[in-house]
Amino acid sequence: MKIEKRIENSDAGGNSEVTLLLDGRFGSSTASDVENAVNEVLPHCRKLVFDFSKVDYISSAGLRVLLMAKKKLGASAPVTVCNANSVVKEIFDISGFSQILQVQ
Amino acid sequence: MRKAFRKKLLIVVAIAILVASFFSLDIVDRNCRTHAGKLFLETYKDTVRALNLGDKQSYELRSNMMHSVLSSLETVAEVVDSFPSVLGKDSKVLVRLCNGLGLSRIDIIDSVHNVIAVSSDILIVGGGARSDRSAPYDPSSDFCAFVNSIGTYRQVEYVLDSKGRELLLFSAPLSRHPGFLVRLGISAESFKTTYNIAENQFIYGSLPIGETGGVDIVENGVIKNSPNEHLVGRRVEEVYDNLILPEDTYNFNAANEKEHSLLPVKRDGLSCYYSVYQTERYKLVCYMSVREIYATRRTVFSAMLVIFAIIFVSIFFAASYLVRMIMIDGLDRINDSLAEIEGGDLNVRVEEDSYPEFSVLSQGINSTVDALKNLMERQVAHDAEQMELARTIQLSCLPKYFPTYPELRSMDLCALTEPAQEVGGDFYDYFRISDSLYGVMIADVSEHGIPAALLMMTAKTAIHDAVLSGDSLERCVESVNISLCENNATGMFVTAFVGIMNVASGEFKFVNAGHCRPILYKNGRWQEIKVNSCFVLGGLDNLSYASQSWQLEPGDKVFLYTDGVTEALNEDGEFFGAEGLLKVLNGEKGRSYDCASLINYVKAALDEFADDRRGIGDDVTMLAFEYFGSRGSDKFLEVNSSGDELDRILDFVEDLLDRKADLQEEALARIKTTVSTVIDDIFTNITSYSGAEKDCKVLIRAEIQDCPKQLTVHFIDGGRPYDPTAIETPNVNLSFEERRYGGLGVHLVKNLTDRMTYRYKDGCNILCLIKKLE
Numbered sequence: 001m002k003i004e005k006r007i008e009n010s011d012a013g014g015n016s017e018v019t020l021l022l023d024g025r026f027g028s029s030t031a032s033d034v035e036n037a038v039n040e041v042l043p044h045c046r047k048l049v050f051d052f053s054k055v056d057y058i059s060s061a062g063l064r065v066l067l068m069a070k071k072k073l074g075a076s077a078p079v080t081v082c083n084a085n086s087v088v089k090e091i092f093d094i095s096g097f098s099q100i101l102q103v104q
Numbered sequence: 105m106r107k108a109f110r111k112k113l114l115i116v117v118a119i120a121i122l123v124a125s126f127f128s129l130d131i132v133d134r135n136c137r138t139h140a141g142k143l144f145l146e147t148y149k150d151t152v153r154a155l156n157l158g159d160k161q162s163y164e165l166r167s168n169m170m171h172s173v174l175s176s177l178e179t180v181a182e183v184v185d186s187f188p189s190v191l192g193k194d195s196k197v198l199v200r201l202c203n204g205l206g207l208s209r210i211d212i213i214d215s216v217h218n219v220i221a222v223s224s225d226i227l228i229v230g231g232g233a234r235s236d237r238s239a240p241y242d243p244s245s246d247f248c249a250f251v252n253s254i255g256t257y258r259q260v261e262y263v264l265d266s267k268g269r270e271l272l273l274f275s276a277p278l279s280r281h282p283g284f285l286v287r288l289g290i291s292a293e294s295f296k297t298t299y300n301i302a303e304n305q306f307i308y309g310s311l312p313i314g315e316t317g318g319v320d321i322v323e324n325g326v327i328k329n330s331p332n333e334h335l336v337g338r339r340v341e342e343v344y345d346n347l348i349l350p351e352d353t354y355n356f357n358a359a360n361e362k363e364h365s366l367l368p369v370k371r372d373g374l375s376c377y378y379s380v381y382q383t384e385r386y387k388l389v390c391y392m393s394v395r396e397i398y399a400t401r402r403t404v405f406s407a408m409l410v411i412f413a414i415i416f417v418s419i420f421f422a423a424s425y426l427v428r429m430i431m432i433d434g435l436d437r438i439n440d441s442l443a444e445i446e447g448g449d450l451n452v453r454v455e456e457d458s459y460p461e462f463s464v465l466s467q468g469i470n471s472t473v474d475a476l477k478n479l480m481e482r483q484v485a486h487d488a489e490q491m492e493l494a495r496t497i498q499l500s501c502l503p504k505y506f507p508t509y510p511e512l513r514s515m516d517l518c519a520l521t522e523p524a525q526e527v528g529g530d531f532y533d534y535f536r537i538s539d540s541l542y543g544v545m546i547a548d549v550s551e552h553g554i555p556a557a558l559l560m561m562t563a564k565t566a567i568h569d570a571v572l573s574g575d576s577l578e579r580c581v582e583s584v585n586i587s588l589c590e591n592n593a594t595g596m597f598v599t600a601f602v603g604i605m606n607v608a609s610g611e612f613k614f615v616n617a618g619h620c621r622p623i624l625y626k627n628g629r630w631q632e633i634k635v636n637s638c639f640v641l642g643g644l645d646n647l648s649y650a651s652q653s654w655q656l657e658p659g660d661k662v663f664l665y666t667d668g669v670t671e672a673l674n675e676d677g678e679f680f681g682a683e684g685l686l687k688v689l690n691g692e693k694g695r696s697y698d699c700a701s702l703i704n705y706v707k708a709a710l711d712e713f714a715d716d717r718r719g720i721g722d723d724v725t726m727l728a729f730e731y732f733g734s735r736g737s738d739k740f741l742e743v744n745s746s747g748d749e750l751d752r753i754l755d756f757v758e759d760l761l762d763r764k765a766d767l768q769e770e771a772l773a774r775i776k777t778t779v780s781t782v783i784d785d786i787f788t789n790i791t792s793y794s795g796a797e798k799d800c801k802v803l804i805r806a807e808i809q810d811c812p813k814q815l816t817v818h819f820i821d822g823g824r825p826y827d828p829t830a831i832e833t834p835n836v837n838l839s840f841e842e843r844r845y846g847g848l849g850v851h852l853v854k855n856l857t858d859r860m861t862y863r864y865k866d867g868c869n870i871l872c873l874i875k876k877l878e
Contacts, residue, residue, distance in 0.1 A: 027784035029750050057777045059784035060849035070840045087777040094855045095848050096836025 001030035003037045007044075015046040023054040026062035035065045042069070046077050053083035063095055070100055078102055109432070110424055117420045121412050128408045132401050140317075140377060140397045141363035144390035147313045148381040151321070151388055154311065169298055170254065173290065176205050177276040180286045184212065184278055190222055191281060198224040208271055209289030216283045228266065236263035239270050239292070247296055262292065269293075316374070317392030322349070323385060335372065340389070345370040349387055350380055368394070434462045442469070450477045491526035498527050498557055501564065503534050505863065506700055510805050510818040510870060513736030514607040515542065517729035518699040520707060528723035529556025530666045531564045535572070540608035543571045546727045547600035547641075548619065548666040555594060556723075563588060563598045563641065577604055581615045581641070581649040588642035598641040601664055605656075610731055612662065613653040617641050620670065621682070623689060624654070625661035630689035632682055658733030661699065663689060668722035669706075672714040680713050693810065699728040701811035708811070741804040745791050745821060749802075753787060754780050757806050757817065764808040765815070765877055778856050779815065779875060785849035786819060786828065786871065794823030794869055813878050814858070819871045826869055827862045828853070 001024035010016040018041045024030065041048070048069055052058075070079045082104040084092070092098045183201055184190050190197050191212065198210045202224040212222040213233045223229050239262045242248050251272065254260050261273040270292035278284045310329040312318040318331035320343075327335050327343065340347050346369055364379035371378070371391055378391040434456050441454040450473055454466040499521075506518040519532045529549030537543055545567055549556040566587050570580035581602055588598065601622060603614030616622070618640035624633050638649045656662075665685065672680040688694055688709045689702075697705055703726050714720045741756045743749035758776055765772060790802060805818040831850040854860055859874040 025751075025754065025780065025784070027750065027780070028788040029747050057780040057784065059781050059788070060846075060852055061784070061788060063848055064845050067840060067843060067845065075841075085773070085777060087774050087781075091781060091852060091856070094836070094852060096838070096843075099837070100840040100843070 001025065001033050003033060005037065005041060007041070010044075011046070014044050016044055017047040017049065018045045019049040019051055021051040021054070025056045026052075027057065027059040028061040031059075031061035031065050034062070035068065038065060038069045038072075042072055045073065047080070048073060048077065049080045049082060051083055052081055052085070052088060055084070055088065058088055058091060060095075063091075063097060066097065066101060080104060109427060113420055113423055113427075117416045121409075121416050124412050124416075125405075125409055128412070129401075129405055132404050132408070133398070135404075136397050136401055137366045137377065138363070140392050141366055141379060143313055143317070143392070144366075144379045144381075145363045147311055147317075147319055147390055148388055151311050151319050152383055155321075155383060155386070165298065166250075169295070170258075173274050173288065176207060176288055177274060177286060179205065180210055180288065181276065181278050184284075184286060185280045188281075191284065193222055193229070195222055195224060195226050195229065198222060207288050208269065208291045209265065209287075211273075211287040211289070212278075213275070213285040213287055214283065215277075215285050221284065225265075236261070236265055236271070236273070238262070239264050247292075247299060250299060265289065313390060313392050314396050316396045317376075317390070320389040320391065322387040322389055325349075328386065332372070343372050344378075344389075347378065347389065348380075349389075350382060366397075430459065434458050438462065438465065438469070445469075445473055450480070494554070494557065495523070495526045498523075498561070501561065502531060505861075507805075507818075508534055509536060509542075510872070511803055511820050511868070512542075512607070513740055514732050514734055515605060515729060516699050516732065516737070517542075517544065517727070518703045519546075519725070519727035520703050521723065521725040522707075522720075523552065523557075523723045524668070524721060525553050527554060527557035528552050529560050530668065530723035530725035531560050532664075532725055532727045533564060533568055534727075534729075535568065537572060537574075537604065540606055542605045542607060543568070544603045544605055544612075544614075544662075544664075544727070544729060545571075545600065546619065546664040546666065546725060547598050547602075548668075548723070548725070549598050550596045550640075552723050555596065559588075559592075559594075559596050559598065559642075562591065563600070567600065567602060571602065571604065577602065577613055577615055577651045578649050581617060581638075581651075582647070585617070585641045585643075585647055585649070586645050589645035592642045597643045600641055605729070605731070607731070608734060610656045610658075610660075610733065611653050612656050612731075613651055615649050615651045617649060620665055620667055623663040623665075623686065625663070625689075625695070626657070628695065630661075630663065630686055630694065632686060656731040658731060658735065661702075661728060661730040663702070663706075664727040666723060666725040668720065668724040669710060669726060671722055672710055672724070673719035673721070674713050675715045675719070680710060684713065697810050698807070699730050701809045702728050705811045739805050739807045741806070742801050743804065745794075745800045745802050745823070747788065747791055750784060750787055753783055753804055756804065757783060757815075760806050760808060761815070767877060775815070775875070775877065779817075782853050782856050782873060782875070783817065785853050786873065789828055789849055790819055790821055790823070790826070790869070790871075793828075794821055794826035808877065812876065815875045815877055817873045817875075819873075820868050822868055825864045827864075828871065829860055829862045 001022065004021040004023070006019040006021065007016045008019070020034070020037060020041070022034065026034065038048070050066070066079065066081070073079060080102040081092070084103060089103060092101070092103050097103070180201060183197060187194070187197055198212075202208070202210045210224045211220050211228075213219070214221040215233075218233045220228055220231050220233055220235070228235060241262065248262075251260060251262050259275045263271055263273060265271050271289040272292050272295055273287050273289050275285050275287045278286055310319055310321055310331055312331045320327050320335070320340075321329040322340055325339055325341075327338055327340060330336050335343055340349065348367070364381065366377035366379055369376055369378050369391070375394040376391045377394060377397055378389055381388045381390065438454055438456050441452050444452040454469045456466045457463040502521065503519070507516055517534050519534065521528065521530050521532060523530070529552045531547055533543060533545040535543045547560075547563060547567070549560045549563065563584070566584045567580070570584050571577070573580065575583070599618040601614060601616050601619040603612055605612050614622075614635075615638060616635050617638050619637075621632050621635060623630050635652055636650055639647050670679060670681050670685060674680070685706070688706055693705055694702065706726060707724075710720070710724065711717050741753060743752055757779055761772060761776060761779070765775065767775065787802070800822055803818075803820040805820065806815070808815050828850045831847065833851050834847040836851070853873070856875075857873045858876045859872075861872045863870050
């Protein structure tokens, strides 16, 4: 899976809005890659955006990474998923993640 | 009921009329007799008055007679005094005197010498005073009694004179000529005549009563007078056949004050009623003919009868009307409701409340029907439950998972049975004998329902066990036939097609025991194949059964069925037939479909043909299998139990979808996303939780069926038993702080697929996922 990081709007404290553009299957075999990328950007992150425009699917392993990110960032920092296809959005609904993340 | 009631009422009314008539007849009779009795009493009183009057007149007549005797005596005495010459024996004066006074004789008696001194009859002059003979004396005669009564106050003699005449001699002394008596002789005959005239004219006055009645005056057993003159003087025994006269000591004064009862009698040949009254001297028999007494009876009785008839007929109609109004109309309405209930409609309520009794009756019927309905519903529910249980048991003994052996690469089989009733007599079987041999069987027990189902269980077990024993197929079928004959009390039999498929060599060996011909797909066409047909099973024992075999090539298919398929009827009463079946099979779909789709497709076509199943009267069973050759089909992918293999599986399934799903691009993308998510999570679960070792293999079988259009993916692994369907659903409504990791995978799979089934068979976990493609 290819992961592209985009860091924008850094503030005085060095915290930025981070967008991760995911490309490929977001499943059990690639979740660890995303997890590493998230862990990398988390310390300096005040808003995390996952761009799903090129995601083939997301399995429970992928959801686990998103939950981890949200738990680590806490309530103050929003985690957003954008450009997800209809099936992925349905999966967020089924799993209750629509209530935890901001799905656009 | 109305008719019966009227009939009975009519009988009662008729009896009432009869009884009333009988009593009224009696009353009329009594009345008639009472009336006659009163007439008798009155007539008796009149008769008594007439009798008294007669006595008086009779007395006066006799007095006159005696008076004329005495005056004659005086006249004679004066003549003798005036003409003393008479005493000088001058009889001429006496003769003239005798003629002038109408006497028979006049004597002058010399009482001193006691001789007749002078007489009008000169022949006796000088004779003794007592020279006349005495007349014969009858003390019982009325006349003699009368003479005696005169003798008490006047000297009188009753004699026969010399000429033989009966004379009464009256004597008196001559006052101026002492010693002489004058004696007059009066003819007794003329005296008697006068006497009798008095008796007859005044004493015996007999009165008539009505036209045929009257009073017979009886004295001393003799009828003294009667309205019928010819009966006078006859004795009562001669006139009456059975007259009872009271004793003379009868206390008539008291008894005559009231009416006497009337008694029947025959009087001079005429039927009469009579009563006897008494006077001092007579017995008065009052009588009247029965006919006259009852003369008014007919009229009165007829009038009464008419009145009774009118009264009772009125009562009859009034009673009929009232009963109909009060009872029968209500009962009719209840009966109408009951008829509907009897016709099977237990929802009908009896609502008749015109009278409290009907309300109670209606309520009683309603609650009885309710109770019955509840009982029936419970019974029906119980029966349905039992039959459903029986159906479940029966179907559970047939292979119901298809593919039954999903790991089998060289052969694919699917079957379906649908009993006409809850349970049936059709069955099929499919089982592994060895790695390369598989038993295939379809059979039909004659008849259907419970008896067929019971025999079906026996036959299925017998064939299964025989084929598994490893004997030759012919021997197996022969032994099954013998055992079915031994235990067949009801005369039912089984037609069966039993085969053994060698998946290594492609040889299909079979015995056809009276069953429908098999249909073979070879070289792009379905064809019914004429095979040797042996006798049915369970019919005759000790038969031998011959087997045949076909060499199947990869892509060949076999279709087996029971006669329920071909005997289905359409609306016009035409059979589906083997022709109809072949037509369906040889259509474009029939030739290209996989076994499972083919079975569903043929079944749908059959149901449509048979007017939405209404024309299916028998159990319907079909079985189809396809031989893929030892190389196997392209449905399979074998991977190591490792996460590294995930991409291969995803690529394999995506490739299948690209080739065969036949969907629009967008729909295809959605299906791919969905299926990828599902496969990722399931494979991850298998590698993580079933404990499959790294070198252990996981077999993936993916296929797209056409009828219904769906993707089926099997995961088969030899790891520990692990049932993902049993995993609990996590709570997806918690906040992110509360939520835990894991547990979401199976939840997603359940929600994203149409069906997920798990079974553990022959040491393997078999998980089947189905996703519809429509």
